[in-house]
Amino acid sequence: MLDVPGDNASSGKGHPKGLYVLFVTEFWERFSYYGMRAIFILYMTKMLLLDKALAANIYGSYTGLVYLTPLIGGYMADRYWGNRKSIFVGGTLMALGQFMMFMSATFAAGADKGLSITLMWTGLTALIFGNGFFKPNISTMVGQLYKEGDVRKDSAYTIFYMGINAGALIAPLICGTFTDFKWGFLCAGLGMIVSLVIFYITKNKYLVSPEGRQLGVGANKLNDVAPPDASGAPAKSAPAFSSQQLTILIGGIIVAFSALYFGAGIDVWGSLIYGMTLIGPIVIITDKTLSKIERDRLWVIILIMIFVIFFWMCFEQAGASLTYFADEQTNRHVFGMLMPAAYFQSFNAGFILILAPIISAVWVYLAKKGVSPAAPFKQSLGLAFLAAGFLFIAFGCKVIPADGASILFLTGLYFLHTIGELCLSPIGLSMVxxxxxxxxxxxxxxxxxxxxxxxxxxxxxxxxxxxDPTNPVHPHVLGFEISDLHSYFMLFVGFSGIAAVMLFLLSRKLQKMMHGIS
Structure with missing residues (x-):
């Protein structure tokens, strides 16, 4: 269903075998990541006995930094290591990180909380940097399997996305089953080892370009197709960043970090993440080697990044506040058995496996009819479905029965959020x-x-x-009082709904700036 017939830009029908190598590699890496994530906040609150607010901030810092370090991993691959080496180094670090989490939980069971917390931070550090080397490079290699303009790319990224979510589906069901969290972390570590072994064994045979060239074996800085020079050799492209740009990047991050940390009072990790998010795009968009068309296209990515921030701020409640809701306010009795709260982390992944082929087929059908919407419009739909999901659960929180809210409310939320994710995330990867x-x-x-x-x-x-129902003091966000769960979830309806409308209104302008690429 996901295969698209080839055309002049394609290498043939179906997809190259390398896509399925990356699919399986990513499956096990995501098994590792989501297995750990499913139990992480429960581990902090139930075993380390951390305050909920503190645990939520640690969770946010960890998941934020996990997506920050790809900037470092991407630069190292582009300039020095290439994709393959970066993926292998990243996978090794992540495996070590998971085993450190296993050790943390082992000592926590013995009431040695100080050592446990130290090992936890050590493990998180390895996971953060490992993911930074692994994630951007394996995503990039998907696109390198196809020629420029190949219409199968969107379909390929959707298939790849199914690999991500197949791992995310199984991981919480296995890692979340154990009441002793250390075994869940151990399973996550073993999953990462499997990912590394598969990638190492299959990479040389299947990770090749349409012309048969080995992919990811060296730096990507010469990958642009440029006119040959007088000798007939391809012209060399400029390196990823000049020394001047690196100076501006580092200096800008220091200034932004200082302003956010000392001026705005934001914590260290938030100041680092927000500072890099502000400065990184500015440095790349000011590169002097960019043509006008290249710069316009990069502006599209940067502008959509703003809306993507709102999407993930709301969507990623899955591992934090929605886990609290599942654990404390949801009736989890199914067929006479109490379902672990971590199992809800599989709902989104399960819906993706069901819906991804359908939505992919819809995009392919619309493309054949010549009416396929541009990426910005698809992503505005993603934000709209996100808002609908929070509106659904906000309705369910108006009156919660004594035995907990129906499981149908979380199920409906994850169903709507999954449609939204499929409209935004794989489309975004392909667009970049x-x-x-x-x-x-x-x-x-x-x-x-x-x-x-x-x-x-x-x-x-x-x-x-x-x-917290026991706390009479209610927080305010932008003048909006969060007095109960209904008002809390309505806050996310507002954020995602407004973002959806704004991106929809901008979509036509952004489409023009893409200069023929959809």
Whole structure:
């Protein structure tokens, strides 16, 4: 269903085998990530006995930094290591990080909370940097399997996205089953080892370009197709960043960090994430080697990043406030058994596996009819479905029965959010790959992940406002009082709904700036 017949820009029918190598590699890496994420906030509140607000902020900082470090990993791949080495280094670090989390939970069971917290931060650090090297480079390699203009790219990224979510579906069901969290972390570590082994064994045979060239073996800075020089050799493209740009980047981040940390009173990790998100796009858009068309296309990515921030700030409540809601306010008795709260983390992934082929087929059908909407319009739909999901659960929170809210409210929310995610996230990955000049591909993918980093960090901040019925003092956000769960979830309806309308109104202008790429 997802395969698209080839045309002059394609290498044939179906998809290259390398796509399925990346699919399986990403499956196990995401099993590792989502297995750990499903139990992380429960581990902090139930085993380390951390305050909910503190745990939510740690969760937001972790998931934010996970999406921040792809900027470093993308730069290293573009300038020095190439995709393959970066993926392998990143995977190794993530495996070590998961085993550190296993050790943290092992000592926590023995009431040695100080050592447990130290090991937890060590493990999180390894996971954060490992993901930074792994994630942007494996996403970039999907696009490299196809020729420029190949209409199968959107379909390929949707298939790849299904690999992500197949791992995310199974991980909470396995890692979330254990009441002793250390075994869940151990399973996550073993999943990362499987991912590394599969990638190492299959990479040379299947990760090749349409012309048969080995992909990802060296720096990407020469990947642009340029006219040959007088000798007939291809002209070399400029490196990803000049020394001057690096100076501006580092200096700008220091200034932004200082203003946010000392001036606005934002915590260290938030100041770092927000500072890099502000400065990174500015540096790349001012590159002097960009043509007008290239710069316009990059502006499209940067402007959509703003809306992506709002999407992930709301969507990533799944691992924080929605987990609290599942654990404390939801009736989880199913067929006489109490379902672990972590199992709800599988709902989104399960719906993606069902809906991704359908939505992908819709995009393909519309493309064949010549009426396929541009990426910005699709992403505005994603924000609209996100708002609808929070509106649904806000309705369910008006009156919560004594035995908890019906499981149908969380189920409906995840169903609507899944449609929204499929309209925004895989389309965004494909858009970045298609609109970015080849010499900046991995780096721009890293900058795209900065928006996701900011959204995740803000998600933790918003989750820290989760209402406590025993606290008579109610927080306010932009003049809006959060007095109960209904008002809390309506806040997300407002954020995502307004963002959806604004992106819809801008979509036609952004489409023109894409200069023929949809």
């Amino acid at each position: 790959n298609k609109l970015t000049p080849g010499r900046f591909t991995s780096l721009m993918m890293g900058i795209w992940f900065l928006a996701i980093a900011t959204g995740n960090k803000l998600a933790g901040t918003m989750a820290s406002l989760y209402p």
